[in-house]
Amino acid sequence: MMAELSQWFGSLPISLAMRRITWLVPMLQTLHILSIGFVLSSIIMIDLRIWGVSRSGTAIARGERFMPWMWTALAVATLTGIALMFGAPRSWRDGAFVAKLYLMVGATAATAATAALPIMLRRNQCGGKDAGVPAQLVGIAALALWLGATLAGRGRWIAGALGG
Amino acid sequence: MKAFTEFLHWVETTPLALFVSQSTYGFSAIDMFHIASVSVVFGMIAILDLRLTGMAFSDFSVADLTRQVLPWTWAAFAVAAITGGLMFSGQAVKYSVNFAFLAKIALMALAGLNVLVFHFITYRSIAKWDQGVPVPWAAKFAGALSLVIWIAVAAYGRFTAYYMFP
Numbered sequence: 001m002m003a004e005l006s007q008w009f010g011s012l013p014i015s016l017a018m019r020r021i022t023w024l025v026p027m028l029q030t031l032h033i034l035s036i037g038f039v040l041s042s043i044i045m046i047d048l049r050i051w052g053v054s055r056s057g058t059a060i061a062r063g064e065r066f067m068p069w070m071w072t073a074l075a076v077a078t079l080t081g082i083a084l085m086f087g088a089p090r091s092w093r094d095g096a097f098v099a100k101l102y103l104m105v106g107a108t109a110a111t112a113a114t115a116a117l118p119i120m121l122r123r124n125q126c127g128g129k130d131a132g133v134p135a136q137l138v139g140i141a142a143l144a145l146w147l148g149a150t151l152a153g154r155g156r157w158i159a160g161a162l163g164g
Numbered sequence: 165m166k167a168f169t170e171f172l173h174w175v176e177t178t179p180l181a182l183f184v185s186q187s188t189y190g191f192s193a194i195d196m197f198h199i200a201s202v203s204v205v206f207g208m209i210a211i212l213d214l215r216l217t218g219m220a221f222s223d224f225s226v227a228d229l230t231r232q233v234l235p236w237t238w239a240a241f242a243v244a245a246i247t248g249g250l251m252f253s254g255q256a257v258k259y260s261v262n263f264a265f266l267a268k269i270a271l272m273a274l275a276g277l278n279v280l281v282f283h284f285i286t287y288r289s290i291a292k293w294d295q296g297v298p299v300p301w302a303a304k305f306a307g308a309l310s311l312v313i314w315i316a317v318a319a320y321g322r323f324t325a326y327y328m329f330p
């Protein structure tokens with residue numbers, strides 16, 4: 001089913017037009033990679049405060065500081081990603097791409113939870129080192145899931161290696 | 165130049181290079197980690213660059229932000245350099261004449277120079293502009309240059325692959 005969907009995507013006029021502009025796909029891929037970098041770095045910066053590696057400010061303030069960057073970057077990554085489904089439609093064919101979409105959903109939820117947990121647990125002592133163990137664990141999960149999604153995004157070879 | 169080309173030919177015959185060029189999935193697996201680590205390098209450096217240029221995070225201490233950002237940047241850069249080196253070794257001669265690749269390497273050298281100047285000259289007066297005051301123009305310039313260079317490095321990295329495997 002995915003293979004047919006991919007072929008149909010590739011045959012659309014917009015897909016053909018995009019591939020005729022030779023620099024468009026690598027340009028979109030560059031934007032995609034850079035925005036993913038912002039997503040990963042935002043969650044790393046929030047995690048560093050929540051883990052207590054950094055003690056400056058409060059965990060809540062750190063979340064408020066970086067979440068807007070995270071959401072904006074995620075929006076850019078999603079939009080360029082959707083555009084790339086037309087410009088380079090082969091990605092629809094393999095399981096790694098589908099796995100990436102699931103990982104993204106989990107990672108987004110975990111990231112939102114990482115920023116929200118200190119607020120819910122009322123951990124806003126100024127300079128306090130403890131954002132709470134639940135937030136620390138969810139923060140690790142969020143980073144792991146984002147890294148997983150990033151790797152799976154480039155992992156179309158995995159399906160081939162596994163004989164898919 | 166001839167000796168250099170011969171050297172690159174020799175690089176391609178080393179066992180690791182042969183693994184990269186001959187194995188069915190070796191290159192793609194390495195490439196996967198290259199892209200992921202490059203994105204982390206860019207994201208972490210960009211946070212510091214945005215602070216230096218004054219575009220964002222002005223309430224953070226520059227020294228504190230640097231302490232948080234740099235370990236992740238260097239760790240990710242190490243992964244990117246190793247995986248990049250491996251991919252290069254597989255087809256060293258072809259990369260050495262790829263315009264986008266050469267531009268990328270030249271820009272990274274410029275980024276390195278920028279870091280050296282910033283670290284050994286501009287950063288020495290950090291105590292005066294660490295927090296709450298505007299950063300000096302030299303630091304603003306270093307941040308802006310770094311941001312532009314790394315965006316271009318990422319773009320040339322992508323175009324390298326496009327010229328190699330059209």
